Amino acid sequence: MTSLPLRKKRYSLSDSLTELTLLSPTAMQNSHRYCVVMCGGVGSRFWPYSRAHRPKQFIDFFGTGRSLLQMSYDRILPLVPKENIIFVTNADYAPLVREQLPEITDDQILLEPARRNTAPCIAWAAYHIAARDPQASMIVAPSDHLITREREFEKAVLTGFEFVETHDALLTMGIRPVRPETGYGYIQVGEPVTENINLVKTFTEKPELELAKVFLQSGEFFWNSGIFLWSARAIIDAFHRHSPGLAAMFDSAGDIFGTPGEGQWIQNNFPGCISISIDYAVMEKAPNVYVEKVNFGWNDLGTWSALYDNSPKNRDSNVTQNCRVLAYNSTGNIFAVNSTDKLVVVDSLRDYIIADSGDVLLICPKSEEQRIKQMVNDARQHFDDKYL
Amino acid sequence: MTSLPLRKKRYSLSDSLTELTLLSPTAMQNSHRYCVVMCGGVGSRFWPYSRAHRPKQFIDFFGTGRSLLQMSYDRILPLVPKENIIFVTNADYAPLVREQLPEITDDQILLEPARRNTAPCIAWAAYHIAARDPQASMIVAPSDHLITREREFEKAVLTGFEFVETHDALLTMGIRPVRPETGYGYIQVGEPVTENINLVKTFTEKPELELAKVFLQSGEFFWNSGIFLWSARAIIDAFHRHSPGLAAMFDSAGDIFGTPGEGQWIQNNFPGCISISIDYAVMEKAPNVYVEKVNFGWNDLGTWSALYDNSPKNRDSNVTQNCRVLAYNSTGNIFAVNSTDKLVVVDSLRDYIIADSGDVLLICPKSEEQRIKQMVNDARQHFDDKYL
Numbered sequence: 001m002t003s004l005p006l007r008k009k010r011y012s013l014s015d016s017l018t019e020l021t022l023l024s025p026t027a028m029q030n031s032h033r034y035c036v037v038m039c040g041g042v043g044s045r046f047w048p049y050s051r052a053h054r055p056k057q058f059i060d061f062f063g064t065g066r067s068l069l070q071m072s073y074d075r076i077l078p079l080v081p082k083e084n085i086i087f088v089t090n091a092d093y094a095p096l097v098r099e100q101l102p103e104i105t106d107d108q109i110l111l112e113p114a115r116r117n118t119a120p121c122i123a124w125a126a127y128h129i130a131a132r133d134p135q136a137s138m139i140v141a142p143s144d145h146l147i148t149r150e151r152e153f154e155k156a157v158l159t160g161f162e163f164v165e166t167h168d169a170l171l172t173m174g175i176r177p178v179r180p181e182t183g184y185g186y187i188q189v190g191e192p193v194t195e196n197i198n199l200v201k202t203f204t205e206k207p208e209l210e211l212a213k214v215f216l217q218s219g220e221f222f223w224n225s226g227i228f229l230w231s232a233r234a235i236i237d238a239f240h241r242h243s244p245g246l247a248a249m250f251d252s253a254g255d256i257f258g259t260p261g262e263g264q265w266i267q268n269n270f271p272g273c274i275s276i277s278i279d280y281a282v283m284e285k286a287p288n289v290y291v292e293k294v295n296f297g298w299n300d301l302g303t304w305s306a307l308y309d310n311s312p313k314n315r316d317s318n319v320t321q322n323c324r325v326l327a328y329n330s331t332g333n334i335f336a337v338n339s340t341d342k343l344v345v346v347d348s349l350r351d352y353i354i355a356d357s358g359d360v361l362l363i364c365p366k367s368e369e370q371r372i373k374q375m376v377n378d379a380r381q382h383f384d385d386k387y388l
Numbered sequence: 389m390t391s392l393p394l395r396k397k398r399y400s401l402s403d404s405l406t407e408l409t410l411l412s413p414t415a416m417q418n419s420h421r422y423c424v425v426m427c428g429g430v431g432s433r434f435w436p437y438s439r440a441h442r443p444k445q446f447i448d449f450f451g452t453g454r455s456l457l458q459m460s461y462d463r464i465l466p467l468v469p470k471e472n473i474i475f476v477t478n479a480d481y482a483p484l485v486r487e488q489l490p491e492i493t494d495d496q497i498l499l500e501p502a503r504r505n506t507a508p509c510i511a512w513a514a515y516h517i518a519a520r521d522p523q524a525s526m527i528v529a530p531s532d533h534l535i536t537r538e539r540e541f542e543k544a545v546l547t548g549f550e551f552v553e554t555h556d557a558l559l560t561m562g563i564r565p566v567r568p569e570t571g572y573g574y575i576q577v578g579e580p581v582t583e584n585i586n587l588v589k590t591f592t593e594k595p596e597l598e599l600a601k602v603f604l605q606s607g608e609f610f611w612n613s614g615i616f617l618w619s620a621r622a623i624i625d626a627f628h629r630h631s632p633g634l635a636a637m638f639d640s641a642g643d644i645f646g647t648p649g650e651g652q653w654i655q656n657n658f659p660g661c662i663s664i665s666i667d668y669a670v671m672e673k674a675p676n677v678y679v680e681k682v683n684f685g686w687n688d689l690g691t692w693s694a695l696y697d698n699s700p701k702n703r704d705s706n707v708t709q710n711c712r713v714l715a716y717n718s719t720g721n722i723f724a725v726n727s728t729d730k731l732v733v734v735d736s737l738r739d740y741i742i743a744d745s746g747d748v749l750l751i752c753p754k755s756e757e758q759r760i761k762q763m764v765n766d767a768r769q770h771f772d773d774k775y776l
Binding site for chain 2: 364378387
């Protein structure tokens with residue numbers, strides 16, 4: 001992979017950062033900057049804590065009073081004009097988004113009539129934003145991750161925006177790994193471009209533990225966070241080059257984006273899109289892919305075991321999400337209950353998930369969590385759709 | 389133990405039973421017959437399914453739509469005039485009794501200002517009833533047991549009433565054992581008096597398993613059910629002989645029973661009673677104690693393990709009280725949930741109690757259930773009284 005010619009002179013990050021630290025975040029807001037928050041997932045790996053009618057991004061996962069979606073919104077609000085924050089979600093979740101974020105307007109919510117993975121979702125958002133502002137730059141972020149160091153996140157996003165606004169670049173955020181994690185994809189960095197931004201050398205699937213240890217030691221590999229920045233123009237160009245079928249579909253809409261006809265057009269055409277991730281459709285093919293090396297306390301909250309491994313533990317090595325626990329002769333468990341007031345008493349339980357959503361209780365060894373999808377299917381088949 | 393002289397000639401049960409079967413239960417009601425339902429227990433062994441604010445007798449234990457208390461009332465209603473059914477309970481539970489049995493009147497509820505075990509409770513009820521009707525006979529029964537064969541129960545109670553109305557007898561119901569149960573007290577029968585009634589030879593505490601097996605095989609031992617019949621006169625006489633302090637206390641009230649002053653007198657004096665069971669205070673001392681050998685599908689619902697052992701099991705040998713269960717690789721468990729609509733999904737759990745009361749969830753091996761009392765104390769100490 002080689003660097004494409006840059007549209008402007010080489011970007012000087014050190015100058016820029018000096019400026020950034022002198023300006024308040026709000027002053028840094030740029031009316032051409034947009035955020036696309038993807039919040040349509042079902043989060044079935046966290047069933048029953050995460051439910052089809054209220055997936056994990058809509059849950060107050062840490063008992064802080066704000067859901068993961070609300071935390072995502074809070075995090076981006078200092079960085080992007082409020083009206084430029086766009087939420088892409090499944091049509092079923094529109095009421096939840098409106099309920100949790102009453103301050104946003106309906107034209108900030110893009111409702112997918114069907115689930116088609118991230119590439120069609122991002123393509124729609126890019127066409128939508130480009131129609132509104134051809135000079136737009138955008139950050140695309142999932143809504144169900146945890147980011148603990150907000151100030152570092154803000155710096156990283158501002159650096160990223162400045163980069164993609166001055167380069168024909170698809171920028172992905174690579175998290176500096178802190179352990180040999182086997183559950184994430186890795187990005188191998190190539191030639192440095194600025195202090196924190198490199199060309200991407202390779203994308204690597206989830207490695208075995210031994211390989212993950214080598215990745216960690218090498219210093220060349222970063223976790224693939226699924227957070228992207230680019231200009232609307234750059235990502236639309238990339239769809240044309242690397243996913244031409246998808247681009248042709250959205251091109252065929254002509255000038256419909258940003259007009260009252262957009263919703264109906266999407267209703268008719270979006271379900272016909274190929275279901276494919278942005279990684280497969282674009283990022284692994286494009287030559288102008290860069291990685292910003294960041295370290296802002298990120299966790300993708302992907303599995304119970306990963307959540308357990310990365311959560312603070314009490315004296316008994318138990319993790320408690322949002323509930324009161326009395327544990328006897330019990331270690332290595334994770335307790336997740338949708339009620340801060342509920343008391344859970346356990347005796348002689350080791351390395352289990354105990355998740356209670358009010359109408360569903362799951363008790364399952366952490367080592368068996370891959371069965372949860374089957375359990376959800378069985379619950380539907382034997383009992384009722386309401387348990388999904 | 390020897391038989392006291394009988395007040396009437398030897399009772400002929402076979403004649404009597406012929407009559408009984410020809411008469412409807414209602415026709416058998418006798419205005420001198422009373423029932424005392426004891427319903428003041430806290431049921432802490434079934435925590436958190438049974439809670440201090442709603443102990444097990446007030447719970448719809450089997451999801452039938454009727455609580456154990458209501459089932460006790462339904463069971464006795466054909467046998468005793470409705471207005472002669474007296475409920476003795478803790479003052480805290482008066483609202484629950486009124487709510488669950490709206491058809492009874494306040495003068496049918498005796499409210500104990502303090503818990504003093506069964507002897508003071510029964511003494512009060514006996515003095516109260518004797519004041520109302522010196523010729524009264526009474527059945528005393530707990531409200532938190534299960535009786536599955538109602539017709540057999542009715543026959544046994546009518547037989548018992550006829551016996552105690554014609555003999556100076558304290559009659560206890562002995563359940564014909566169906567397994568070598570180590571959790572119950574046993575009654576060894578002595579000389580037969582009628583077809584189903586014998587003198588009592590001994591009362592025996594909970595035996596070890598080997599001894600329980602001998603008891604079962606011998607045919608001489610019956611489970612002590614805690615259901616008693618006697619005339620008010622006979623039990624008051626027995627208190628005078630075998631628990632004179634208690635008798636003196638109630639004698640000191642003079643003519644207060646059945647008058648508006650009774651409640652205040654109890655309020656002032658009942659807490660000063662000795663806390664002692666009727667077994668220790670009277671039954672194990674009196675010579676005129678008889679046992680009626682009965683077999684009406686009785687279970688004292690005393691422990692989770694006993695409930696498990698005596699409940700119907702599904703294919704996986706799990707017992708489900710009142711909830712929906714999906715079990716994977718899980719056997720020998722008992723599930724008790726205060727919501728028929730809740731789904732419980734378990735993986736890799738063997739021989740556990742899973743009890744969910746809404747605000748408390750307990751997961752505990754059946755073999756550790758003796759710890760539950762300690763857990764309740766810990767919940768109070770570490771968190772809040774509301775979890776009791």
